[in-house]
Amino acid sequence: MLKVFKNKLEQGCKTSAYPKVPINLYHRFRGLPVIDSNCSSDVVRQCAVICPQEAIDVSARTIDLGRCTFCGQCETVANGAFVKFSQNFELGAANRSDLITGGSLPALADHAKQHFKKLFGRSLQLRQVSAAGCNSCEADTNVLNTPFFDLSRFGIDFVASPRHADGIHVTGPISRNMRQALLDTYEAVPAPKVVIASGCCSISGGPFYGSDEVVGDLNSLLPVDLYIPGCPPHPLTTLHALLQYFK
Amino acid sequence: MDNYLLQIHNGQVIPRADIPQVPYDVFYTELSAFVKNEGFIVQYFAYQEENANRLLAVVRNSAGLFVIGTETGRTFKSLTGAVSEKFHMFEREIAEQYGLKPDGHPWLKMVRYHKNYSGEEDVFGNNYSAEIPGNYPYFKVDGQAIHEVAVGPVHAGIIEPGHFRFQCAGEEVLHLEIQLGYQHRGIEKMMPTMPQKRFPIICETIAGDTTIGHNLCLCQAMESLSGKNVDKGAKIVRSIALELERICNHIGDLGALSGDVAFNPPAAYFGRLRGEFLNLLQVLSGNRFGRGLVRPGGVAHVMGDEQRQLIRAKLAETTPEIEHVCDLLFTAHTVLARFEHTGTVKHEMAKDLGLVGYAGRACNIGYDARVSFPTEMYGELPPNSNHVTQGDVLSRATVRREEIMHSLKIINMLLDKPETTAAPVQMEDCALKPDSFVVTINEGWRGEVSHCVLTDSSGKVQRYKIKDPSFHNWTGLAMSLRNQEISDFPLCNKSYNLSYCGFDL
Incomplete structure (x- = not known):
């Protein structure tokens, strides 16, 4: 017992004051890209050629954050003349098309489905479904329950049964072998229900696009309400998106 | 007996023509003799060459690493029942991937549920237009007092999917069968068809918690095949990253x-x-799992004085905290009462299954790829040694505790090395040696991670084979549950914490 107290004293309170107090992530973190749309076509083309995710549209000069894994290689072309990644982790979006960006995202709090705020603003229970997720998205979602993030203080919890849930939070590129289980889980959630696509895998297939063993796009199966990009999304990206969308 | 087996080295490219090709009966006797005599399987897989089906085995013992190959027809004599359980999953995988039947396999069923690559008739008689993963016959115990418990694929927590089928008498588990495959993304099949620029992105997500381990295997293979050198500074960063990954996962699991x-x-x-250690990976690479760090030829981010200092300071701050929380955990008798004698796998059993990593070390199988087949900086670093080896949950937990402390120590030693890498390296297409073969091995946090690459005559990747340590160890978990209470399943499961996607690929 004494050891419990001693450890408690040593550990102290580690819960973050976010969102009241902003958090600055380390400068190597790659968040929302800053895009110079006036940069030479040559540079943009070079970026598009090396992009492993084919996320860059040369003529529109945009990056698709639903495909991007934030590997950062485009940033090294011509010293970031076309794209530089900022430390802004606020990446959630209510529409798939918003993620194809020239460097800015619409404010998530103003999304169309305002009745969700009334329904779920004080209590949101989510059922997480990993559908071929590589355990990074899962791990960095789990982390929201650790003392630093302490998700429960916002009235948001991950629950064991879809019957107890207000919606599903889906990670992974949706393997053929998980398709039915995912649909069954969705079916078991009482309406009205929310669908959240987390990580570039569930949005576009992520690193596995083109594989015939995955569905690759959650929206082709179920109507997605909230997109959280990243590979995996930083826990703060998820937290920000949940708070903005539902609070 | 070593006349047929060719000794090779970790990460060494050899011409495919040098791989000894023997008739299947010689292959069979060579492998059975090797495996019965303290030998273990690193890789065993099929591939096609000029319309012939070939099998290739990479095996290891205390003398080193060996390779042997053979040609086979549509069926071949199974090694599993007659020789060793170590072949069990490998033979099932060969059957599923290439439609080749291991004749006499005691439990021939789907590993992942997918169409085979060769277009041969399906060994299991499946028509893959129906989505029936997990919907197979299971090993059943008969009797009026026996009941069956089915768990998954969707589990209660935030965790990957898999199916567990328990045969119980009351609370006691008589048998557990673990059926995976839900996470199958077709990685091995897609690798040869993908441009090289996608390789690291894919390999970093084979198992997200082993981002560094798997990507190191890829990059070392690419480096060998293209003759790229990695400078010492980059090797230091890679080794630190692999150890940080180990610490993150071990600490997380002790908490769980x-x-x-x-x-x-x-x-x-x-x-x-x-989280503090995930953030240190972010300091190194900009990503909490170390994505975008390791690339063929080096690392994409240089570790400068700033990063060195941040890591050093965080280690100094957290080391006593970790020691104190470990002390709290491992001296609480309520905890010890649950950890001790729970989920025991005996040494002999572990050896027969070929368990690797901490699961093996907790059963007194000392194998550590960092010591046996050192890559990167491991040749210069002191090994860890563990002493609690009863094979129960407590042993697995204690090994992890010791490995955390060991990793903290060697990261500090690596930080003291003055070398800095000359320049960051980005992914670029490289010409690979044609008609070549390479196998790479690294000690990921779960154990032996290994990749094999075979290139064709034009230097394209013809076969890419991946093995996560979970491929060996899931059977260990199943054996841990024998005659345990079913309520101890979560505890046993967490003491292994195996990868679903690393197994399913």
Whole structure:
């Protein structure tokens, strides 16, 4: 017992004051890209050629954050003349098309489905479904329950049964072998229900696009309400998106 | 007996023509003699060459690493029942991937449920237009007092999917069969068809918690095949990253084990401490899992004085905290009462299954790829040694505790090395040696991670084979549950914490 107290004293309170107090992530973190749309076509083309995710549209000069894994290689072309990644982790979006960006995202709090705020603003229970997720998205979602993030203080919890849930939070590129289980889980959630696509895998297939063993796009199966990009999304990206969308 | 087996080295490219090709009966006797005599399988897989089906085995013992190959027809004599359980999953995988039947296999069923690559008739008689993963016959125990418990694929927590089928008499588990495959993304099949620029992105997500381990295997293979050198500074960064990955996962699991026996303070403290180490990977690479760091030829981010300092300071701050929370966890008798003698796998059993990593070391199988087949900086670093080897949950937890302390020590030693890499390296297409073969091995946090690459005559990747340590160890978990109470399943499961996607690929 004494050891419990001693450890408690040593550990102290580690819960973050976010969102009241902003958090600055380390400068190597790659968040929302800053895009110079006036940069030479040559540079943009070079970026598009090396992009492993084919996320860059040369003529529109945009990056698709639903495909991007934030590997950062485009940033090294011509010293970031076309794209530089900022430390802004606020990446959630209510529409798939918003993620194809020239460097800015619409404010998530103003999304169309305002009745969700009334329904779920004080209590949101989510059922997480990993559908071929590589355990990074899962791990960095789990982390929201650790003392630093302490998700429960916002009235948001991950629950064991879809019957107890207000919606599903889906990670992974949706393997053929998980398709039915995912649909069954969705079916078991009482309406009205929310669908959240987390990580570039569930949005576009992520690193596995083109594989015939995955569905690759959650929206082709179920109507997605909230997109959280990243590979995996930083826990703060998820937290920000949940708070903005539902609070 | 070593006349047929060719000795090779970790990460060494050899011409495909040098791989000894022997008739299947010689292959069979060579492998059975090797495996019965303290030998273990690193890789065993099929591939096609000029319309012939070939099998290739990479095996290891204390003398080193060996390779042998053979040609086979549509069926071949199974090694599993007659020789060793070590072949069990490998033979099932060969059957599923290429439609080749291991004749006499005691439990021939789907590993992942997918169409085979060769277009041969399906060994299991499946028509893959129906989505029936997991919907197979299971090993059944008969009797009026026996009941069956089915769990998954969707589990209660935030965790990957898989199916567990228990045969119980009351609370006691007589048998557990683990059926995976839900996470199958077709990685091995897609690798040869993808441009090289996608390789690291794919390999970093084979198993997200082993981002560095798997990507190191890829990059070392690419480096060998293209003759790229890695400077010492980059090797230091890669080794630090691999150790940080180990610490993150071990700390997280000790916390989860504590949570599973309802002792909440260490669960909360370890949960937070794990985040500190994920953040150190972010300091190195800009990503909490180390994505975008390791690339063929070196690392994409240089570790400068600033990063060195940040890591050093964080290690100094967290090391006593980790020691104290470990002390809290491992001296609480309510915890020890649950950890001790739970989920025991005996040494002999572990050896027969070929367990690797901490699961093996907890059963007194000392193998550590960092020592036996050192890559990167491991040749210069002191090994860890563990002494609690009863094979129960406590042993697995203790090995992890010791490995955390060991990793902290060697990261500090690596930080003291003055070398800095000359320049960051980005992914670029490289010409690979044609008609070549390479196998790479690294000690990921779960154990032996290994990749094999075969290139064709034009230097394209013809076959890419991946093995996560979970491929060996899931059977260990199943054996841990024998004659245990079913309520101890979460605890046993967490003490292994195996990868679903690393197994399913």
